Amino acid sequence: QIEFIQALSLPGKKPPKEPELSEKERKKQSIAETKKSLPIYPFKEDLIQAIHDHQVLIIEGETGSGKTTQIPQYLYEAGFTEDDKKIGCTQPRRVAAMSVAARVAEEMSVKLGTEVGYSIRFEDCTSQRTVIKYMTDGTLHREFLSEPDLASYSVMIIDEAHERTLHTDILFGLVKDIVRFRSDLKLLISSATLDAEKFSGFFDDAPIFRIPGRRFPVDIFYTKAPEADYIDACVVSILQIHATQPLGDILVFLTGQEEIETCQEILQDRVRRLGSKIKELVILPVYANLPSDMQAKIFLPTPPNARKVVLATNIAETSLTIDNIIYVIDPGFCKQNSFNSRTGMESLIVVPISKASANQRAGRAGRVAAGKCFRLYTAWAYKHELEDNTVPEIQRINLGNAVLTLKALGINDLIHFDFLDPPPHETLVLALEQLYALGALNHHGELTKLGRRMAEFPLDPMMAKMLLASEKYKCSNEIVSIAGMLSVNSAIYYRPKDKIIHADTARKNFFVPGGDHLTLLNVYNQWEASDFSTQWCYENFIQYRSMKRARDIREQLVGLMQRVEMELVSNPSETVNIRKAITAGYFYHIARLSKGGHYKTVKHNQTVMIHPNSCLFESLPRWVLYHELVFTTKEFMRQVTEIESKWLLEVAPHYYQPRELEDSTNKRMPKAVGKSRAELGEH
Numbered sequence: 001q002i003e004f005i006q007a008l009s010l011p012g013k014k015p016p017k018e019p020e021l022s023e024k025e026r027k028k029q030s031i032a033e034t035k036k037s038l039p040i041y042p043f044k045e046d047l048i049q050a051i052h053d054h055q056v057l058i059i060e061g062e063t064g065s066g067k068t069t070q071i072p073q074y075l076y077e078a079g080f081t082e083d084d085k086k087i088g089c090t091q092p093r094r095v096a097a098m099s100v101a102a103r104v105a106e107e108m109s110v111k112l113g114t115e116v117g118y119s120i121r122f123e124d125c126t127s128q129r130t131v132i133k134y135m136t137d138g139t140l141h142r143e144f145l146s147e148p149d150l151a152s153y154s155v156m157i158i159d160e161a162h163e164r165t166l167h168t169d170i171l172f173g174l175v176k177d178i179v180r181f182r183s184d185l186k187l188l189i190s191s192a193t194l195d196a197e198k199f200s201g202f203f204d205d206a207p208i209f210r211i212p213g214r215r216f217p218v219d220i221f222y223t224k225a226p227e228a229d230y231i232d233a234c235v236v237s238i239l240q241i242h243a244t245q246p247l248g249d250i251l252v253f254l255t256g257q258e259e260i261e262t263c264q265e266i267l268q269d270r271v272r273r274l275g276s277k278i279k280e281l282v283i284l285p286v287y288a289n290l291p292s293d294m295q296a297k298i299f300l301p302t303p304p305n306a307r308k309v310v311l312a313t314n315i316a317e318t319s320l321t322i323d324n325i326i327y328v329i330d331p332g333f334c335k336q337n338s339f340n341s342r343t344g345m346e347s348l349i350v351v352p353i354s355k356a357s358a359n360q361r362a363g364r365a366g367r368v369a370a371g372k373c374f375r376l377y378t379a380w381a382y383k384h385e386l387e388d389n390t391v392p393e394i395q396r397i398n399l400g401n402a403v404l405t406l407k408a409l410g411i412n413d414l415i416h417f418d419f420l421d422p423p424p425h426e427t428l429v430l431a432l433e434q435l436y437a438l439g440a441l442n443h444h445g446e447l448t449k450l451g452r453r454m455a456e457f458p459l460d461p462m463m464a465k466m467l468l469a470s471e472k473y474k475c476s477n478e479i480v481s482i483a484g485m486l487s488v489n490s491a492i493y494y495r496p497k498d499k500i501i502h503a504d505t506a507r508k509n510f511f512v513p514g515g516d517h518l519t520l521l522n523v524y525n526q527w528e529a530s531d532f533s534t535q536w537c538y539e540n541f542i543q544y545r546s547m548k549r550a551r552d553i554r555e556q557l558v559g560l561m562q563r564v565e566m567e568l569v570s571n572p573s574e575t576v577n578i579r580k581a582i583t584a585g586y587f588y589h590i591a592r593l594s595k596g597g598h599y600k601t602v603k604h605n606q607t608v609m610i611h612p613n614s615c616l617f618e619s620l621p622r623w624v625l626y627h628e629l630v631f632t633t634k635e636f637m638r639q640v641t642e643i644e645s646k647w648l649l650e651v652a653p654h655y656y657q658p659r660e661l662e663d664s665t666n667k668r669m670p671k672a673v674g675k676s677r678a679e680l681g682e683h
């Protein structure tokens, strides 16, 4: 039992006498009626008029008012796609682009990928016929490379602008420039929150079109004391709501797939044990890597007399609107990419959300009726520990990829690029330095031939470099498989709680000397040898969907390799070359063994450790390369490969000095120095 205290209510109008539509009624409602019920609908004519009157328009409206799904359709009906031009709409998140495109295709009764389509990294679901195209902001950023004036678009909507992702921020500068010489292009900046004034200022005082919200009051509750384990607190709160509150669906905000799965398992287990003592609880997860058929389930109406619980990442904060949510549970955290420009270290960490985010989350409970938001932190913490606003991504992440794309667009002077909020100077300089070290820029800061080829790939510059270096090391066939596997950002290995020992044994059977990159290659190759079999995945505790995605990504990359005239060559017996090619891209990510099984990064002397899931966890080689750092209890290196220090002088002579790489001993440390998994408290 968790004790909550009520603090305040978000204002809103009184609920109507007959609160919300019953599920049956809702089902009966045709799509047309649903569309008419959206807050944006009464403003349709005015909005179109405003778009005719102004080249740039800022649109502000609360989440769920219909901006993303309706505006492109209004524009289509108003004839903006005549003369063979498209309406583009960017989304910060992949899932949102896919889900919204699917919804709009349904509303327009067309097949997804025909008139209505989407395009995300590694996946293009559009055709010649596509007139409404949803895409991620990153995809549009890349489209500039092939179409710098966006000639095929009549309208471009930069949607969810308040999210302030890196790509959205860069797009602001790019589109602002384009509207100056393409007077026929309409630009809409749409946002859910209060940044409208700021956007308007940036776009030379463009007018703001406000869609009045229709929000019902939301009562906010805080915990009396801080919660030590917020997953457990979520489970308890869900069951508490289910047992004591009137029907109405629950939305829970968690930080990522793993957490969602853990929460789902615990919840399912408790529900099973409670048996028929409680009403039916439909538990649905939603996160970026969830297959789209599963994602679609969150939008299905809740069965009568049951309650739906949606376990979601930040995606449900503003990008996706799930109808009929009455209760929100907010533990107050999200996962954020963070970058230390002093050390050049990047890692994914769980951080407290901002007040602005907390209020967005709470608002999700008041869309269809009066709602309740349970914050799993104290009122004191809200007041004193949360920042007012989330820092825009451009000010806190590595800019390597963005800088490479901008350079490829011919924008050389990045210091004077028109940023809404400029990135810190050091971050920009560091990105330039890194691209220089990778060989993508020359000492004048101009793109080299290698840099131009790297920019062809929608990859982090380090990975692009690794791929291009594989040509020289005659192992491009192997490296492209590794790149595909590394780019799947969901788990490859399946580890069900009731079969942990079997799963871990299966995983260890894939281990090969050299490290995790070669192990991933081994998994891929064995799967290929099984003819990409589902059964094989099942027997080896491998996630079939992740593998399929790795194969898709691999195919895309092979296509791009052909474009830059790279041959697919193979040298399966030679693992040193494969590891050298990886090092040629990732020589920034090197650590050396120091005392007590800890590692120190070579350039910045930061303490890091091998992740317990790595195949090198127990062997502790002297020199390692890592793909990424994740911070949980400590700074862990994930996807680790053993290298020899002399390779660094071979692949990055301008970056490493022989002195830095001196080895007092080349011997391995004894096994006993490694800490056990249990000691690390990690699984």
Ligand code: ADP
Pocket: 038, 061, 062, 063, 064, 065, 066, 067, 068, 069, 070, 099, 100, 102, 103, 299, 318, 319, 320, 321, 322, 323
């Ligand atoms: P906004 O962009 O203003 O936040 P949206 O256009 O995303 O609003 O949402 C408008 C409505 O469309 C919401 O009621 C939402 O529930 C509904 N909707 C969006 N996507 C789907 C979907 N995939 N299935 C069913 N309904 C959806």
Ligand code: MG
Pocket: 064, 067, 068, 069, 159, 160, 318, 319
């Ligand atoms: Mg939207």
